[in-house]
Amino acid sequence: MSVEHLSAELSPLSVQFVDGIAEVRLCRPEQCNALNIELIQALLKCLTDLQHRQDLKAVLLRAEGTHFCSGLDVASVMQSPDSIEFLLSPMPGFPHNRVQHLALGWKALSVPVIAVMKGYVFGGGLQIALGADIRLTTPDSQWSVMEGRWGLIPDMGMTVSARGLVREDRLLQLTLSAERFNGTQAHHWGFATDVLDDPDYAAQLLLSQLAERSPEMVRAAKRLYRDSFDEVETNRLTLEEKLQRRLLGSAQQREAAMAQLERRPPQFD
Amino acid sequence: MSVEHLSAELSPLSVQFVDGIAEVRLCRPEQCNALNIELIQALLKCLTDLQHRQDLKAVLLRAEGTHFCSGLDVASVMQSPDSIEFLLSPMPGFPHNRVQHLALGWKALSVPVIAVMKGYVFGGGLQIALGADIRLTTPDSQWSVMEGRWGLIPDMGMTVSARGLVREDRLLQLTLSAERFNGTQAHHWGFATDVLDDPDYAAQLLLSQLAERSPEMVRAAKRLYRDSFDEVETNRLTLEEKLQRRLLGSAQQREAAMAQLERRPPQFD
Amino acid sequence: MSVEHLSAELSPLSVQFVDGIAEVRLCRPEQCNALNIELIQALLKCLTDLQHRQDLKAVLLRAEGTHFCSGLDVASVMQSPDSIEFLLSPMPGFPHNRVQHLALGWKALSVPVIAVMKGYVFGGGLQIALGADIRLTTPDSQWSVMEGRWGLIPDMGMTVSARGLVREDRLLQLTLSAERFNGTQAHHWGFATDVLDDPDYAAQLLLSQLAERSPEMVRAAKRLYRDSFDEVETNRLTLEEKLQRRLLGSAQQREAAMAQLERRPPQFD
Structure with missing residues (x-):
């Protein structure tokens, strides 16, 4: 077994390689892993790094602490016009912008991405989760398409990532109501692939099945x-x-x- | 609160505006709200009127009496070749014909359309319901893709309105069998967004959530x-x-x- | 009632016509109806014959014995480069190859195809089942997207036949894990239209409903x-x-x- 740590001590993102599996962890647990500009930059860099690795077999995406991600750190991002322009600027090499790449970048990788979501899966966090190929969650996780509360629509690629997973009437209802729903409903409606008491174990099981495939x-x-x-x-x-x-x-x-x-x-x- | 009544006393359709919400009611309860040529004309006119209102926030579509709509009033419509030609003639300004506009006209509005369906939701009534963005029904409502009984196929835009909502194998099975199914099944198969004992209350709840959105x-x-x-x-x-x-x-x-x-x-x- | 037998005594496929219904049976029960080259040839010929019949109203696809189909008879097919080239060669008159036609050929027929699946529904058998318009199974049938065990991907048209039926995340998870799932799950995930204790009875019921349609x-x-x-x-x-x-x-x-x-x-x- 070879273990490789690529992340600095204080980075908002931890990336670790073990036997061809890249484990990516959001690391702002005290802030419910809200997306501030540093975490966003780290995610974009991580996606670019993973894009170029030839030795990957799969990616496991999860979060430190109780919550997967409470969405955009509004105080940090929305106040700065520069941040917004950066997020909406084209992602080099892709037919979408940077904020969309935070979600669609996982789909663009050449290997499967398995995500484990617990606690809050809100707004931008929900959209990042939808970018993963296989999404595992707990029954009591809490989800919300939250952008409407800020007078905005979801714009991190959800019209692509949710297509064929979540029905359009449900997406519209959740976008308009901005209400919370739990992991069981998230699974029923297609946001999560599976709902399990121990999604970490299920992720490891799938990775062990992957190990038997070429x-x-x-x-x-x-x-x-x-x-x-x-x-x-x-x-x-x-x-x-x-x-x-x-x-x-x-x-x-x-x-x-x-x-x-x-x-x-x-x-x- | 501003209330505005636009419908004449004996119209087969009632349209009422309250605080930016247009409430549209099918009003032929004695005939199970079957679609005769007068009701069809009133629906087409109503859709054109709603299309041009700038002050709308949402539309609520429902029916007077026990039943949402028992489908085409066959005795009234099918006997007249003129009626059939009228229904299949192009709807001005849209890439579809008039009978398709009865369903797709709701999608063409710039605001969300919430529909409440109880009792019979048959044939053309089912297809009008599918044109609404969010569809709420009761467990004991009765649905049927009924056209096959008359040697016909559903032709009110269902290949567009049901896409992504109801699976093709289910649509074919229901089209061929023309059998009845209840609201719980309608929800399970995607015809209804939600099934509730009190869909009117759920519609009001969603409208109150909408009031908090810009x-x-x-x-x-x-x-x-x-x-x-x-x-x-x-x-x-x-x-x-x-x-x-x-x-x-x-x-x-x-x-x-x-x-x-x-x-x-x-x-x- | 007119009955017509078209299959020889020892054919791996039985085809029988009764009142406009073609009943097609896989007939290698001792080998779990595994697809050897003779059965594949018989299926392709059967599909071509059915394509040209003007008197058909529906097709019923099922299998002799305990199992619907355990997939490709690997020992028989994979060893011969000629067999593989034959399977991947273009199917005359269709925009796909022969192995894809084994599944998509049922969709290409002008009448509905109802399939009944029991026991094993593995690999190529699962993909043939997905080619049927309406798929009925038992709760305890066993399914698997099995190709990954052989270092291969499913290539019998599943990206077309499963579209709109089974979500992409589920397809990927089942393709990577190659795990077995039962008929209840197959129905829940969209592989089967309905799951019933007696799918043969349900098929007959649907055929009797079809008899009332023009x-x-x-x-x-x-x-x-x-x-x-x-x-x-x-x-x-x-x-x-x-x-x-x-x-x-x-x-x-x-x-x-x-x-x-x-x-x-x-x-x-």
Whole structure:
């Protein structure tokens, strides 16, 4: 097992690499992990770093303390016109702006992102959560599409990240009411993939299942669903075949098949 | 509070304005609010009137009597080739015909439409209900995609209004069987946003939540989800930013934020 | 009642026609109906035959024995490069390859396909099931997106067939974990339309409801939802009107309406 710490002692974000898994933790627990400009900058830098790592198999996104994220630190961000212009400026290399990248950047990674949400999952925190591929939460977590209270709409990519997950009528109702809902409802409505008493354990279980898959199959699976989403039928089917042809007969695919036939764990290293 | 009555005594439709809310009531209770040509004409005129009002914040759509709407008044409409040609003729200013406008006209309004459905929600009545943005019903309401009994398919825009709400396999099964299902099932399958013993109370609660939102944010929220629906990812994200930039720093947005910080109700008038 | 048997004694597939219903049965019960090259060839031929029958009203797809289908017969198929090239070669007349046609071929038929799944519904079997328009299963059936165990991704059209049925986060989680889930979960997540103790009875009930619909309405209903799926709003609405105009006033539509008004069963023969 190789452990690598990349974050400074006082950073609002902790990033740790263990056996190909990047564990990213929001680290402002005293402020309910509210998004101030330092945490936002750290998240954007982290996403850029992860984008360039070839040795990743998955990302685990979670938070220090009781709450996942209480949303934008309004006092810190909204007062400064410069901060707002920075957030709405284009994210280099992506067809969206920086505040949207805080959520959609996780989807853009080539490996699956699993997020664990407890406590408050409010506003920008909810939208970051929606950027993760698989979202695990507790029954008593508290969620809110909170932007309406500030006279604003959610603008961190939710029209993309929630598509196919949460129905439009529910999104509109929650956006207009800005009311809180718990983790059980969040799961029922599609914000969370699963609701569990111990989502950390469930995340570890999924990571252990991932360890039995070939790294190239894991990346192909993420691409398959993400890149087909916006495509018409013919392009979806072409993508399926293209990705499969790359896997078929590769060293990793043959090892996976041999291990399966011999009823032993595969060895991909 | 300002109340304004726009409907004549014997009209099959009642429209009433109270504090920026238009309450629209189907008024043929003795005929289960079946859609005869007079009610259809009144609905089309009402939708055109509402389209041009600048002072609206929301629409509440409901029905007099026990039943929301038992569908097309077949004896009245189907016998006349003229009526059918009228219904299938283009709705001026819209990319759909008049019978489709009976449902999609609600989506085309710039403010949220909340509908309350009780009793029968059959055929054309079900399709009108699906045109509302947020749909509240009782557990014992009765629904049916009824057109198949007449050798017809549903053609009031359901392929648009039900998209993302009701799964295609369920739509096909209900279209082929033409069977009845209750409000609990309607909610489970996505026809209704919520199922409640007292949907009128729930509608009033949502309207009271809306009263705390700025009028421009309410319209932006409706546009956000409606106009992004048919768009590819890049256009969705551009729309998010465009709508948000219009809100940011406006008088209404600043009042919403100040009220939030000062923990008082906002004043938008 | 007219019965017609088209399958040879030892064929891995049985096809039987009764009163306009084609009943297709996978017939390798001793091998859990695993897809070997003979069964695949028989399915492709069957789909081509059904495509050309004008007298069909519906298709019922099921399996002999305890299990619907345990997926690809890997020993038989994966060992031969020729088999793999055959499966990935274009299906004549369709914008997809042969292995995709095993699932999407059912959608391409002009009549509804109802499938009954019990026991194992694994890998390719799961993907064939998803090609059916209406999918009925038992609570204790066992499902798995199994391809990852072999270092592969699902490539039988699931990005098309599961769209709008199963959420992308669930598809990714099941693809990565390759874990088993039961019929109740399959229904909850959208793989199955309904979960019932006796799905065969439910299939017969739906077929008896279909018998009361006009043949042309049944085909129009299938087309309505299938052909609008990939289309933008305007095209969906145009299709609705086009299909309805063909039905309106036809002999079958008038008979359906007369039977409805006279409260008698319609006669379409």
